[in-house]
Amino acid sequence: MNKDIIEGNWKQLKGKVKEQWGKLTDDDFDVVAGKRDQLLGKIQERHGVSRDEAEKQVAAWESAEGRTPAALWMEKY
Template sequence: MNNDRLRGQWKQFRGKLKERWGRLTDDDLDVIAGRREQLLGRIQERHGIAKEEADGQVKEFERRNPDFRFDGS
């Protein structure tokens, strides 16, 4: 996926991410900026879960939102 498209989609998906992982802050989302590893780390940190659990949650999110894939997925 090219960077322009990823950036455009990222703005749309910020709200969905905050709905799914409510403890993520706007600052977290700015840091994540569509990068999968950053998302996993922030989910782990904010929600106090293991990396494997965070990865499973992100995969499920991607399955439910097939138009979006994180950079590095």
Template sequence: MNWDQIEGKWKQYKGEAKVQWGKLTDDDLDQINGNRDKLAGKLQEQYGKSKDEVEREIDTWSSRH
């Protein structure tokens, strides 16, 4: 599934994102609203990972959905 599809169905994927990244709050997920760049930024902020690490995680997660 490509990111445009995830973005379009974000409300359906929010729960799965919360399971994957438990440090993200419901407010974080609402603010992200399916935007990949915002998701990456929040993950970097919450987990202290590099942009490359976060991008790989997002790619892996999105490929499963």
């Protein structure tokens, strides 16, 4: 997923991210602030998974929710 798209849609995505990774705190979301790499790190930390596993989970979540870069771009326009 395009980094800028995540940052641009962060407020909209935050609720869905909370549903998927419930151990993340509001402070975590402040740190992440829409940055994919930060999100991966917080998922690793809070859920005790490897970087590769966090990447797989986020990629699967993006695909399942239709959050490909093209789909998110279409939501904006």
